[in-house]
Amino acid sequence: MHRHRPSLGTLLHHVHVSGPLSRAALAERMGVNRSTILALTADLVAAGLVVEQHPAGTTGAGRPSLVVRPSPGVFVLAFDVAVDRLTVARVGLGGAVLDRRSAARTRTGADLDPVVRKLAALGRSLLDTAPPGSVCAGLGASYCGMIRPGDGMVRYGPSTGWVDQAFGTELARALDTGRPVAVGNEAHLGALAEFERGAGVGVPDLIYLHGDVGVGGGILVGGQLLGGDGGYGCEVGHMLVNPADGRPCLCGSQGCLEAETGEYALLAAAGRTPGPVGAEAVRAVARDAQAGDPAAAAAVAEIGDWLGIGVANLINLFNPGVVVFGGMLRDVYTAAAPQVSARIARHAMPVSRERARLTVSALADDATLLGAADLGFAALLADPLGAFDAFQSAH
């Protein structure tokens, strides 16, 4: 059975990102014959990872190709740590959010212990209320900071003041499931999720910009996440765009893209004070701008201008097929598209931008959460039978 494992993972990945697929469709996508699909599917059915069904709407006549779909009983726990909120979800194989819990996070600096305690409590409650017989296949987390590959150490989170906090290790210890928690940067994970099942499917040169309190980036080059030498690439938010009189940035520099386009810049430009929930405050400004409020419109135009400079630079550097605006930047971009487009027309080379499409996240507020879920599923998809056996025997 071991010789099938790469193909087992490929088949499982197809139904994970595309949902139910007929055996015929799977055979075509994988470039193998239907008897191979039959054998692979049988192994995955026996392991409880997929189920086979007659397609909806077929009658008894003929022999329609059976549809292979992810087993409804297989899920991961996905954690999403933003600056002002914590979210934990059970996400099923196939990518559906089955259940979720959220909590506010107060902006108080280095809060590793309370964050881990809260996440672990939410996670345990989701495990405890999972349907009987369902199985947790992995744990993945998204964090708004720079993450060390391997152990999920948060090396630096400018918006939260975290420096070298052992987040992944501590969360795994607090959850006490005997399994590690795979941790990634929120914008990296958002980029991967949009590529797998969002606004960038089929576009291997993709830039995802994520607005939270700060601005993060996830960049795919040829379908691979730009990690760089240590895994810390894509720090788009700290590209210096305003060296002359830039706003101070939480990173200690000034004039960074995040300082000029993040939540605080937008609210300050609009003459408003930050509220407890950044997304609501940002959306209010964008909404008011589109409704004709002059102060809000001026703020959106100013922030959109800086955002456009940043995007123009990224287009020159990466020649992307698509630029996806996620998180709060969905609202900012929607309101400020004219400013962004004008800056791109002025500063991006025509050859670099001729095929670049700009769009908003298709996964909306769940882009980073679904990216975290995919981190949790990674081991299962790499080796479906090995990973699943190991996990089931641990319980």
Added chain:
Amino acid sequence: MHRHRPSLGTLLHHVHVSGPLSRAALAERMGVNRSTILALTADLVAAGLVVEQHPAGTTGAGRPSLVVRPSPGVFVLAFDVAVDRLTVARVGLGGAVLDRRSAARTRTGADLDPVVRKLAALGRSLLDTAPPGSVCAGLGASYCGMIRPGDGMVRYGPSTGWVDQAFGTELARALDTGRPVAVGNEAHLGALAEFERGAGVGVPDLIYLHGDVGVGGGILVGGQLLGGDGGYGCEVGHMLVNPADGRPCLCGSQGCLEAETGEYALLAAAGRTPGPVGAEAVRAVARDAQAGDPAAAAAVAEIGDWLGIGVANLINLFNPGVVVFGGMLRDVYTAAAPQVSARIARHAMPVSRERARLTVSALADDATLLGAADLGFAALLADPLGAFDAFQSAH
């Protein structure tokens, strides 16, 4: 013999980039046993691509491992088109420049025909004077502009005014060897050459900045050139760094990295007028600055400050292992290292820069030429026997 071809190419690539290697060293590098090396080498010797020799300095005693080295009779024609000079060279398998011809290029705008005529004449003279029995294995060219993959069309060259000029096709036609000319962007090729045999060997996350009249970039992500959606990535020179009061750029924008750090900016800041050979004028300013000339020192400091902003942004975005300064930027960086370092310390995230090394090109003025040579060798290295047979039979 066909089943060996991938390994034949691997072996030939090793001796091409590393020079003479013992059979034992090749076996270790390729992870195969010595009888495999023996068989592969025999095929390559029979094809005239490598020769085997006793290592220098060995006596008759013992049985030292034979050394495999590139055949001295195999070369490519490499073309290097800069803004103010044309260079053509015969470059041997192994990377040595065997012979070269240069000519000045006057800065007169869209000069496809005279450039192609001159390059073809220089190329033909190099072919005519090649030693009897030697064989040209390919043709590669470096151009200071954005190149369409596949046919070598120059889509855009801001410094020369070229827009959609069929450079690769026309050069191949003028040379009339029956072979295509593979064309690449100068900084892309410089990056690949520094990675293969220069300042970035073994560093898969590498940024190469090339100063000519303009400033180009070649960026490797995980050992692969960042091409982007259409092959036009890495346009570092048109990153906007000075939106407040930037110098006009030849691309039509203003405040681009190239406008603030290129030849014209440096000379203007130093109060000098551009001469016919940009490199000499730039080197004179850098030399005078280091010798204490106040105007030159101030110009270098000003340009170095903008260069540092650009490099800090690239470090945040790419988390590179090394940043290599090439072309005229070798001299600028050497003179302005304090300004560059200060900007990196101020604007690049500590985690992003903690392992980034800054250095100058090891291939000096030949980085782009050697990159063009490697383009010319690519088909041979991909399929040594197939490519070589095809070429020899064409003559």
